[in-house]
Amino acid sequence: MPDAKRPASPFGPLDFQLVLLRRMADHNPDLVENARHELGVPIADMREANKRWQAMLHAPRGRAAASRYRSILGTPESSVHRKIGDLDCEARQWPVPLWPDLRFEVLTAPNGAVWNEWLVRAPGATPPPLHTLDDLTPWSCTVDEAARAFAPARPLEGTAPTRWGLAFTAPDTQGVRHRCAAEFTWGLLQRTAISD
Known part of the structure; x- marks a missing residue:
């Protein structure tokens, strides 16, 4: 047997x-x-x-997303109330040993529904210097960091679940500005393409 x-x-x-x-x-x-x-x-x-x-x-009777993360990752390192526009939510963050300067963040609604789940910079960690296209290397920054560095940025629909896109203008090392599209997976930059 x-x-x-x-x-x-x-x-x-x-x-x-x-x-x-x-x-x-x-x-x-x-x-x-x-x-x-x-x-x-x-x-x-x-x-x-x-x-x-x-x-x-x-799974037909799987756990709700918020409780699934708690069961997999344990107690969040931090859990804070956050207001985003008119929306009240709770931001829970867990460390990710592979990326010590990042945290996996889950934003939940008051009813427990998950609104967003992605990697963000850890509180107190120094964000990368983002000034030119050359600074936008894979895994160098999060969605929020790129959007702030190259504002105004416009969100783009992702090509698959857990993917986000941003459209923005950024200079090259010579100071010439280019229209760009960046793609992120789980909130972490994967690639940037010049679209002009």
């Missing part, structure tokens, strides 16, 4: 980092490969983590 398949270990912070990386692999496979090696995880484990994540998202 064949051995019974051993039960899967609980889905935890390492698995969640692999899910973040899996989405980023479409744009920056080399960075993802280096990060996966840094985590000491084989590629099969990254595929398995993504498969389990997708199963959780689509």
